[in-house]
Amino acid sequence: MKIRQPAALAAAALFALSTQAHQPDIPADTPPEYIAECGSCHVAYPAALLSESDWRDIMRNLGKHYGDNASLGEETRKLIEEFLARNAEPHWKAHFPSGDPPRLTATLWYRVHHHELPDNILQDKRVGSASNCAACHVKAEKQLFDKTDLTEVPADYGLAEKKAVAQP
Ligand code: HEC
Ligand code: HEC
Numbered sequence: 001m002k003i004r005q006p007a008a009l010a011a012a013a014l015f016a017l018s019t020q021a022h023q024p025d026i027p028a029d030t031p032p033e034y035i036a037e038c039g040s041c042h043v044a045y046p047a048a049l050l051s052e053s054d055w056r057d058i059m060r061n062l063g064k065h066y067g068d069n070a071s072l073g074e075e076t077r078k079l080i081e082e083f084l085a086r087n088a089e090p091h092w093k094a095h096f097p098s099g100d101p102p103r104l105t106a107t108l109w110y111r112v113h114h115h116e117l118p119d120n121i122l123q124d125k126r127v128g129s130a131s132n133c134a135a136c137h138v139k140a141e142k143q144l145f146d147k148t149d150l151t152e153v154p155a156d157y158g159l160a161e162k163k164a165v166a167q168p
Contacts, residue, residue, distance in 0.1 A: 026143045027087040033076050034083055041068065043133050043140045045104055047087035054093065054102035055084035061101050105130040121157050 027047060038044045047055070059081035062070045072080070093107070104110060114130070121127060127135040134140040138149045154160040 027083075029083065029086070031079055031083055034080050037072055037076060038070075038080065039141065041070070042131060044143070045133075046143045047084045048089040049104040049107065049109065050084075050088060050102060051090050051093045052085045052088040054104075055088050056081060058101040059084065064101075066100050103131065116159060117154075118157055121153070121159075124153065124156075126153055 030047075035044045050058075058065075059077060062072060062077065071077075091109070110130070122130055124135075133145070136151050136153050137145050138151055139145070150160045152160075
């Protein structure tokens with residue numbers, strides 16, 4: 001038994017790391033301006049879900065924001081840009097062929113977590129777009145996306161039920 005313990009501990013640590021890695025951190029330095037200004041039309045997306053250059057791209061083009069105008073005063077714009085840049089995650093570089101600013105829904109990270117979603121779930125009128133995190137994630141506004149905290153939408157497509165069984 002003694003010999004097995006270190007391996008078991010290492011496995012447990014690895015497991016903890018791999019599950020943590022699924023959840024973006026909520027940075028302690030999140031300015032209230034970010035939630036107020038960038039959480040009014042959609043949820044305030046976790047800063048750790050895009051790379052620094054992607055966030056800077058988005059923040060430089062707020063006047064042409066995916067067909068909307070999300071312009072801000074320069075002081076607030078700069079404050080938010082620096083916050084996002086500080087907390088960005090270099091791995092999540094978006095691929096954005098459309099000419100729009102980068103999308104976190106176009107990162108490998110997003111695809112890995114959502115590859116099971118059937119195409120027609122996005123056309124559901126309660127969802128409308130992959131960027132509408134709150135349609136499926138109950139605590140999206142708090143930047144919490146655990147797969148145990150899903151709305152009834154994924155369950156309607158047989159997704160949440162499967163997960164409930166898989167949970168310990
Ligand atoms: C006036 C409304 C409005 C405001 C304010 C706004 N956005 Fe958006 N945002 C949109 C719309 C509309 C989309 C496109 C949604 C879609 O196509 O699914 C979008 C999309 C995004 C996306 C891409 C989501 C994806 O598909 O991965 C990011 C990132 C984003 N916004 C960040 C921000 C940030 C940062 C701010 C604050 C500086 C902000 N938004 C403020 C309307 C807004
Ligand atoms: C149409 C429904 C839907 C939308 C929209 C959606 N998700 Fe998800 N998401 C899910 C489902 C279902 C799962 C569980 C998948 C699985 O079991 O691996 C999931 C899993 C996740 C996970 C992994 C959770 C875990 O415990 O491992 C994260 C993080 C996540 N989503 C973030 C987001 C973010 C951020 C957005 C918006 C940009 C978003 N999701 C939009 C349905 C959705």
